[in-house]
Amino acid sequence: MSESNFQVPNPLVGAADDALPEIELADEDIIDAMRHIAGYIDISTEDFRSIYHLAHHHAVDRVFSDVRAEALMLTGFEPLGPDMRMDEAARKLVAQGLKGLPVVDSDGRLCGMLTETDFVRRLQANSFLELMLRLVESGAALATRCHETHVREVMTQNPVSVDRQAGFREITAAFHRHKGRSMPVVEADGTVCGLLLHRKFISACHLESLP
Numbered sequence: 001m002s003e004s005n006f007q008v009p010n011p012l013v014g015a016a017d018d019a020l021p022e023i024e025l026a027d028e029d030i031i032d033a034m035r036h037i038a039g040y041i042d043i044s045t046e047d048f049r050s051i052y053h054l055a056h057h058h059a060v061d062r063v064f065s066d067v068r069a070e071a072l073m074l075t076g077f078e079p080l081g082p083d084m085r086m087d088e089a090a091r092k093l094v095a096q097g098l099k100g101l102p103v104v105d106s107d108g109r110l111c112g113m114l115t116e117t118d119f120v121r122r123l124q125a126n127s128f129l130e131l132m133l134r135l136v137e138s139g140a141a142l143a144t145r146c147h148e149t150h151v152r153e154v155m156t157q158n159p160v161s162v163d164r165q166a167g168f169r170e171i172t173a174a175f176h177r178h179k180g181r182s183m184p185v186v187e188a189d190g191t192v193c194g195l196l197l198h199r200k201f202i203s204a205c206h207l208e209s210l211p
Helices: 027-035 045-063 086-096 116-122 128-148 168-178 198-204
Strands: 100-104 110-115 182-186 192-197
Touching: 027 045, 045 168, 086 100, 086 116, 100 192, 110 116, 110 182, 168 182, 168 198, 192 198
Parallel strands: none
Antiparallel strands: 100 110, 182 192
């Protein structure tokens, strides 16, 4: 497997310690800020707010203009097949050190996503700790269930994915919809070409310290 070393120049270097993502300004905030500006500014609070949001939008596009899914994605991993059994899929996840893998059809096109959470849900446990206890109490039964169940029965169908040319805003929006630790990256024809890890995206864009 190959993991990209792409990094965006840190937009917070040299910034104030209270640097924050864009927030909605109240009229009181705007009026107070205008009072601290030397001289007279003939501008309404609504116009001030519009300028602020537009400036923030342009700043984000400028700072993260080089961010593309293809520059961040993990490649060289082995995806899963829909007819693969759960125990075999688990071995592939563990062997590759991943918590989720895309499921592809015979043409390599995305048809699902399988994660550790899907395993826990399928084995009717509410947490990994509960699953461990069940393994101790009835390991043979769980092993049989894993061997008899196919990936297609457990996987998330129609998973959220991004195009390899997806930029910062598209990736961020996709992760907001997906809420997972990883997300498939696909070509225009739906063929899987990579896996985007949430932690890699956060790290590469220096977003760890932001709320």
